[in-house]
Amino acid sequence: MSHAERAVTRAHREEWARVVAAVTRRFGDLDLAEESAAEAFAVAVERWPADGVPPNPGAWLTTTANHKAIDRIRRESKRDEKQKEARVVHDDSPPEPLGVIDDDRLRLIFTCCHPALAVQARLALTLRMVGGLTVPEIARAFLVSENTVGQRITRAKAKVKAARIPYRVPSADDLPARVSGVLTVLFLVFNEGYLATGPDTDPVRQDLTAEAIRLTRLIRSLLPDDGEVAGLLALMLLIEARRPARVSAGGELVPLAEQDRGAWDAELIGEGHRLVRSRLAAAAAGVAPGRYQILAAINAVHTSARDIRDTDWSQVLALYDQLVRVDPSPMVALNRAIAVAELDGPEVALAAVDRLEPVLSGYHAYHVTRADLLRRLGRSRESRVAYDRAIELAGNTAETAYLTRRRDQLG
Amino acid sequence: MQYLVSVIDDKSNPGSTDRQPAISAFNERLIAEGHWVFAGGLADTDAATVVDNRGEQAVFSDGPFVESKEYLAGVWVWEAPDLDVALKLAAEASQVCDRKIEVRPFR
Numbered sequence: 473m474s475h476a477e478r479a480v481t482r483a484h485r486e487e488w489a490r491v492v493a494a495v496t497r498r499f500g501d502l503d504l505a506e507e508s509a510a511e512a513f514a515v516a517v518e519r520w521p522a523d524g525v526p527p528n529p530g531a532w533l534t535t536t537a538n539h540k541a542i543d544r545i546r547r548e549s550k551r552d553e554k555q556k557e558a559r560v561v562h563d564d565s566p567p568e569p570l571g572v573i574d575d576d577r578l579r580l581i582f583t584c585c586h587p588a589l590a591v592q593a594r595l596a597l598t599l600r601m602v603g604g605l606t607v608p609e610i611a612r613a614f615l616v617s618e619n620t621v622g623q624r625i626t627r628a629k630a631k632v633k634a635a636r637i638p639y640r641v642p643s644a645d646d647l648p649a650r651v652s653g654v655l656t657v658l659f660l661v662f663n664e665g666y667l668a669t670g671p672d673t674d675p676v677r678q679d680l681t682a683e684a685i686r687l688t689r690l691i692r693s694l695l696p697d698d699g700e701v702a703g704l705l706a707l708m709l710l711i712e713a714r715r716p717a718r719v720s721a722g723g724e725l726v727p728l729a730e731q732d733r734g735a736w737d738a739e740l741i742g743e744g745h746r747l748v749r750s751r752l753a754a755a756a757a758g759v760a761p762g763r764y765q766i767l768a769a770i771n772a773v774h775t776s777a778r779d780i781r782d783t784d785w786s787q788v789l790a791l792y793d794q795l796v797r798v799d800p801s802p803m804v805a806l807n808r809a810i811a812v813a814e815l816d817g818p819e820v821a822l823a824a825v826d827r828l829e830p831v832l833s834g835y836h837a838y839h840v841t842r843a844d845l846l847r848r849l850g851r852s853r854e855s856r857v858a859y860d861r862a863i864e865l866a867g868n869t870a871e872t873a874y875l876t877r878r879r880d881q882l883g
Numbered sequence: 884m885q886y887l888v889s890v891i892d893d894k895s896n897p898g899s900t901d902r903q904p905a906i907s908a909f910n911e912r913l914i915a916e917g918h919w920v921f922a923g924g925l926a927d928t929d930a931a932t933v934v935d936n937r938g939e940q941a942v943f944s945d946g947p948f949v950e951s952k953e954y955l956a957g958v959w960v961w962e963a964p965d966l967d968v969a970l971k972l973a974a975e976a977s978q979v980c981d982r983k984i985e986v987r988p989f990r
Contacts, residue, residue: 588970635966635987636964638967640965640967646967
């Protein structure tokens with residue numbers, strides 16, 4: 473790849489959201505912003521190899537996108553609305569200082585993750601407008617057709633326009649609730665990357681985990697004081713750190729207990745631990761931690777142990793007890809039971825897990841946990857049934873391979 | 884920007900019947916803050932008649948255009964600068980009316 477090509481790729485990764493956000497702020501139209509940004513990058517692909525990479529690629533791209541937007545409005549206004557042209561002619565807004573531009577990207581994220589949009593639409597719109605992923609990339613990531621993704625994005629943009637969803641950072645009152653919606657979207661992207669579903673995808677989609685981490689870092693740089701943002705970033709880093717040890721050479725999922733801890737990414741763990749420590753300090757000062765911060769702390773305990781036998785399970789259980797108070801969902805209860813098994817034995821844990829049957833029986837993790845507990849209790853026949861059900865429900869190829877081997881090892 | 888704000892009641896699980904004073908007070912506020920354009924409660928769906936004159940002659944049929952458990956009990960038209968403002972008011976309206984609220988922009 474030539475120097476100019478590398479520069480375009482890098483600018484696309486780093487500046488796409490900035491360019492889209494800047495055009496959105498000026499013209500208030502997501503469609504126009506996206507098309508103009510895409511055109512600006514197309515011009516860069518053409519010009520940079522010949523003219524050289526501009527000293528400030530972000531500014532160059534924003535200016536080019538703005539010109540493209542004006543061209544587009546002029547073309548359209550010749551056809552219909554004269555009014556739009558008037559707006560363009562009178563627009564002499566000076567270039568914005570950097571702080572405002574960062575604020576622009578934050579506004580863009582909050583617009584794409586507006587609670588009036590369906591979660592799937594928020595996901596697609598955020599990946600497209602903020603992440604700069606193409607429609608085929610998003611379709612591949614979530615195993616839906618390009619047509620579906622295209623429609624979701626088109627409809628979401630149409631709703632933003634028709635219902636006048638504002639391009640704005642929510643007010644202080646609304647901020648915590650709205651940030652949590654943004655974090656949900658980012659965690660969904662991460663989870664799909666970490667445990668990709670579907671028979672034809674890689675079991676781990678590093679492009680998606682990397683994108684989720686990149687966007688969460690962006691949110692953190694924009695909202696450095698938000699504890700849950702820091703918590704989610706720490707959580708992602710600590711999970712991502714284990715990725716190199718998570719799938720065997722044979723394409724089989726390797727559970728935490730059997731992972732080669734030497735293969736974990738020490739740098740990511742270090743960064744994750746530093747973030748968790750800073751949140752612990754805040755908690756000590758009386759700021760109650762939210763769900764992501766507690767999950768990050770649990771992962772910090774796991775990544776602190778040199779060996780699975782070295783794991784401080786009572787600490788893990790104490791954190792799960794704390795998590796249950798914040799998030800009393802059956803999934804949390806299920807994960808808590810795994811820690812219970814380590815401390816009080818598989819029998820006690822199984823009783824707790826069985827109580828979740830009415831709500832979790834359609835969920836593969838429930839059957840995975842039961843299968844493992846029953847195996848440890850020597851109840852092979854029941855364990856086999858649970859593995860069968862887990863295999864049926866699991867969507868991840870590496871996980872299916874692991875579960876199948878486990879089942880076949882039963883006596 | 885104008886929004887149609889629909890109050891949705893539920894036949895099998897209707898909202899409280901003592902909300903009129905609170906709704907009146909809420910309306911006063913909508914007027915004072917410049918959001919109020921129009922409002923009206925609707926008679927029961929039994930009182931509705933559907934007219935279809937697309938064919939050779941007009942056909943009148945008894946009842947609402949769609950039979951469902953949930954039905955439209957009243958409407959507002961609000962003026963609001965954007966959806967966030969409308970949604971904030973709608974959240975209050977839902978409490979005041981003890982009913983679900985749909986917010987839909989005019990084209």
